[in-house]
Amino acid sequence: xxxxxxVTAIALVSISAVALLGQGQPRDPARTPGVQxxxxxxxxxxxxxxxxxxxPAPAAGRGGRGGGGGAAVPQPTQEYVxxxxxxxxxxxxxxxxxxxxxxxxxxxxxxVDDDGVLIAQNDKSDVLRVDRAGKTSVVYTDTYTxxxxxxxxxxxxxxxxxxxxxxxxxxxxxxxxxxxxLKGEPLDCVGGGVLNDIAADNKGGVYFTMGxxxxxxxxxxxxxxxxxxxxxxxxxxxxxxxxxxxxxxxPGVVGGGGMVAFDVQPDGSxxxxxxxxxxxxxxxxVDAAGRIYTVRQDGIVVFSPEGKVLGVIxxxxxxxxxxxxxxxxxxxxAAAIRDVQVMSIPMIAQGYKGRPK
Numbered sequence: 001x002x003x004x005x006x007v008t009a010i011a012l013v014s015i016s017a018v019a020l021l022g023q024g025q026p027r028d029p030a031r032t033p034g035v036q037x038x039x040x041x042x043x044x045x046x047x048x049x050x051x052x053x054x055x056p057a058p059a060a061g062r063g064g065r066g067g068g069g070g071a072a073v074p075q076p077t078q079e080y081v082x083x084x085x086x087x088x089x090x091x092x093x094x095x096x097x098x099x100x101x102x103x104x105x106x107x108x109x110x111x112v113d114d115d116g117v118l119i120a121q122n123d124k125s126d127v128l129r130v131d132r133a134g135k136t137s138v139v140y141t142d143t144y145t146x147x148x149x150x151x152x153x154x155x156x157x158x159x160x161x162x163x164x165x166x167x168x169x170x171x172x173x174x175x176x177x178x179x180x181x182l183k184g185e186p187l188d189c190v191g192g193g194v195l196n197d198i199a200a201d202n203k204g205g206v207y208f209t210m211g212x213x214x215x216x217x218x219x220x221x222x223x224x225x226x227x228x229x230x231x232x233x234x235x236x237x238x239x240x241x242x243x244x245x246x247x248x249x250x251p252g253v254v255g256g257g258g259m260v261a262f263d264v265q266p267d268g269s270x271x272x273x274x275x276x277x278x279x280x281x282x283x284x285x286v287d288a289a290g291r292i293y294t295v296r297q298d299g300i301v302v303f304s305p306e307g308k309v310l311g312v313i314x315x316x317x318x319x320x321x322x323x324x325x326x327x328x329x330x331x332x333x334a335a336a337i338r339d340v341q342v343m344s345i346p347m348i349a350q351g352y353k354g355r356p357k
Contacts, residue, residue, distance in 0.1 A: 025142040031163045033125040040164040055191020075338045080314030088349045095343045098134040106340040108148030111325030117333045122147035130342045150200035153354045166195040179216035199236035205268045209233045215268045227273035230254040235284040240352045248280035285322040287349040295319045324351020
């Protein structure tokens with residue numbers, strides 16, 4: 001069954017109204033909620049029916065950062081120290097646990113207003129809102145293994161759905177299919193991995209990784225693969241002026257650590273892939289000054305826009321997602337998985353107000 005054609009209509013709305021926009025999505029018998037595409041028993045038949053050249057089965061254990069690639073391995077906690085990073089964070093600050101839950105997923109966080117964050121729970125196919133007091137509410141259901149979120153200054157909220165027949169859906173200001181094909185074939189025909197990370201630009205387009213780096217323009221037309229970043233990358237973030245896209249990984253090296261940068265062209269295409277830093281992992285964000293933040297086991301590494309390491313914000317766990325939020329965007333939120341925790345820490349640095357993530 002070929003995925004249906006779609007039309008994207010854009011309306012402007014504040015992301016702060018997201019909880020009022022309702023829930024639900026049309027049922028799709030070709031998709032299994034809570035199961036990533038690589039583990040779906042119907043994958044081989046779906047690819048044979050829809051792909052001109054069906055890709056090979058994904059390698060064992062290559063689930064997205066949200067999991068689904070095998071048994072969840074509990075992540076350890078550790079002692080940490082917050083040292084002063086001028087203009088970024090004050091010495092002695094501590095992480096506060098806002099919410100925790102046994103399980104595997106709390107991926108792709110974005111800030112939605114001055115008080116909370118949204119997280120995608122791909123095992124549950126829900127989107128959860130966590131406020132700064134730790135109170136939670138489910139704002140979207142039936143996402144078909146929605147595993148990462150992205151938002152822009154236009155008031156649009158997107159989710160990466162990782163089930164078979166993988167897709168990017170627009171959740172706000174209205175819920176509709178945004179992109180699920182490349183050159184007339186399902187995104188699953190690309191092969192190479194799960195629909196992992198997404199980043200929305202203020203034009204209404206979405207960058208995403210799926211065994212490579214791609215761009216869905218504001219009309220939902222997908223182009224790419226861009227660059228040679230090994231394994232498809234993750235940790236996508238745009239610079240405040242949206243002239244540079246950062247992605248974690250290393251050109252041509254599968255599983256290689258580090259971070260690359262691309263020049264963003266007016267049509268959203270990417271050129272000039274280059275190494276930006278030798279450090280990089282899933283979970284990145286940017287502040288108003290253009291500093292880039294990326295996670296590693298001992299905390300969050302902070303880079304200047306030129307790629308100089310400014311310091312490390314110690315952390316009790318390995319995080320998978322970061323976002324600035326709170327009043328004046330001077331709170332840094334982070335999510336960890338296995339088991340799930342959402343934490344926050346006060347910052348001197350201020351997040352970029354033009355885009356929620």
